[in-house]
Amino acid sequence: MLIALLLTSIIYATVILWLRFHWQKKRPDKHPLRKAPLPRISVIIAFHNEIQSLPNLIKHLQQQSLSADHYEIIAVNDHSTDDDYLWLIEKAQVLQSDGYGKKSALRKGIEAATGQLIVTTDADCIPSPYWLETILKEYAAEPTAMLLGPVMLTTGKNTFFHLFQRNDFLSLQMSGAAMAMAGHPVFGNGANLIFEKQAWTKVVNKQAGQHLASGDDVFLLHAFKKEGYKIRFLHNKKAMVYTVPVASWRHFFRQRKRWGGKSTAYTDRDAILLASLVFVVNLLLFIATILLPLLPLWGVLTAFVLKLVSDYTFLKSGTIFYDTHLSILPFILCSLLYPFYIIYTALTGVLLPEKW
Structure with missing residues (x-):
């Protein structure tokens, strides 16, 4: 058990530091804007009782x-x-x-775009x-079938719940961004997802996870990736979209269960x-915590510190871009709770799936 825990922790820390390397890697200068006519943007919003x-x-x-001439809004x-x-009809x-x-709902909007x-x-x-203007300029400088736009939570309240939620959201955003920057995109966020309609028409019926309530963004990304389309992270703060934190632990766990439940359909x-x-x-850290009296304390602490330090170093490198902060003591407390949170949301997401 201890050997498996230490080995897995070393592999995990190595992967996280590899992601940090790609996040901080110097990006090449953008190409000058092309002279061809700029594409028109269609903003698609699916809504349900969100007045x-x-x-x-x-x-x-x-x-x-x-300029409003360059985009349309479809709700x-x-x-x-x-x-x-x-x-809304007038707007x-x-x-x-x-x-x-x-x-x-998204499919209906995209088809009409x-x-x-x-x-x-x-x-x-x-x-x-500057969201749409930045998207258009970034696309014009380097046309790409899919762009993964940055998303971050609004500040929220100064409570442990909101702190935990911000840290968790930051880890999701940065890991997705760094994987894309490393050439291995795995997921994006539908709150800020940009793609060519022509490419979408070729992959829309090839997506996995059609039976799941969640995953409209990640399964579309996987379909684009499988077809060989170029996907990159839009590393520009002016393209940031902010979303509000959920209001309670109950809503937070329901949301994360919905997100976690789609992983079984990954291809x-x-x-x-x-x-x-x-x-x-x-999972191994969770089991080690339960079996702590039976395991060498130094081994469990070593595994935990490996994960803690690699996570903190990686997320700290993204705090300026995402306009957030990361305090070490609250981060340690969040890290202690994280294995329990991951196991709960992963298992219940599969066994008790949530609806949108």
Whole structure:
């Protein structure tokens, strides 16, 4: 048991430090803007009973630095139970989803889009005022079938719950970004996902995980990757999209269970290997904690410190880009709880899947 724990911890720490290397690796200068006409952008929003957050998103979309002539807004109603969304008709193209769930709603919107470049986001998001302009400039400088845009949580309250949530979200964002920068993209975030509609039409029916409520972003990425399309991380703070933290531990665990439940449908090798490594190292730490009286304390502490130091070093390197902070003492406390959290959400996500 101890040998397996130490060996897995060493492998995990090596992978995390490899990700840190690629995150900090100097990026080549962008090519000059091409002279060809810039593509039109279609912003797609799937919503369900989100009247409290949707008006704020629409306001920020209308205040974009990019000229309104270069983009359209398509909002797709996924069977909201009230008519409070009708005000949207004057501000965006509003469609009714043919099926049920976020995936069906997004598909409806993308099929109706007139733009060559599709940008998806969520109703509870707040984009930078330079969001669409930055996306267009980055795409024009280096045309790419799919761009993974940066996403971060708004500050939230100064409580342990929000601190834990921010740390967890930061780890997801940075690992996804660094994997893409290393040439092995595994997942993105539908709150800021950019892709060519022409490429989407070729892969949309080839996605795995069609039966799952979650995964509209990750399975699309895997489909693009399988077809050999270029995918890269949009490493520009002006393209940041902010999303609000969930309100309670209950909602947090439901969300993470929904995210974790999709991993069983992965067919991408890189995603399977990364998810398996994270699960196994946390499972062994979880078991070691339970069996602590029977195991050498130095061995368990060594494994924990290996994981702690590699995680902290990696995430610390991204705090400036993501406009957040990382304090060592709260981070240690979060790390102590992390194995229990991972095991719970991974197992319940598979056994008790959540709906969108």
